[in-house]
Amino acid sequence: MRNQAVEIDEIGSNHIALPLETFWILSPNGKQLEIPHDPPLANQICRQTVEGMDFLHSRGICHGDFRPQNILMRLKGAGLNHIGRDKMYDMLEKPGMAEVLTGDGKHSLNAPRHLVSGIK
Numbered sequence: 001m002r003n004q005a006v007e008i009d010e011i012g013s014n015h016i017a018l019p020l021e022t023f024w025i026l027s028p029n030g031k032q033l034e035i036p037h038d039p040p041l042a043n044q045i046c047r048q049t050v051e052g053m054d055f056l057h058s059r060g061i062c063h064g065d066f067r068p069q070n071i072l073m074r075l076k077g078a079g080l081n082h083i084g085r086d087k088m089y090d091m092l093e094k095p096g097m098a099e100v101l102t103g104d105g106k107h108s109l110n111a112p113r114h115l116v117s118g119i120k
Contacts, residue, residue, distance in 0.1 A: 021036065022034065022035050022036070026118075027118065028118045029118055029119065030092070030118045030119040045073075049071055053066065092119045093119055095116050095117050095118065095119050096116070096117035097114050097115070097116050097117070098114065098115045099113065099114055100112055100113060100114060100115055
C-alpha cells in the first residue's frame with residue numbers, strides 16, 4: 001500500500017463513513033463513546049485489518065461475516081485480561097439474563113439458551 005493523500009469528497013463517494021465528532025451510542029454492549037480516529041491511527045487499523053484478512057485468505061480460510069462489529073482490537077499491555085468476571089461485574093453491573101424456551105417450556109435447538117441484556 002502506498003501513502004497517498006485523499007480528498008474529503010473522495011471518501012464519501014467511495015462509501016467510506018468517518019465520524020466527524022465525538023458522540024455516544026447505545027448498543028447491546030452498553031453505552032459507548034465514539035471518538036473519531038486521527039488519520040494515522042485509522043490508517044494503521046485499516047492496514048492491520050487487511051493484513052489479518054490476507055493471512056486468513058492465504059490459509060484458505062474465509063471469514064464469512066467481516067464487518068466492523070466483528071473486528072476485535074487488542075489493548076496495549078495487560079489490557080482487561082487481568083480482570084476476572086466478578087471484578088468486571090463490580091466495576092460495571094451484572095447483565096440481566098433470561099432463559100429462552102419454546103411455548104411448551106423446552107429449549108430449542110435453533111435458538112440460544114439465554115438472552116443477555118447489555119451492560120450499562
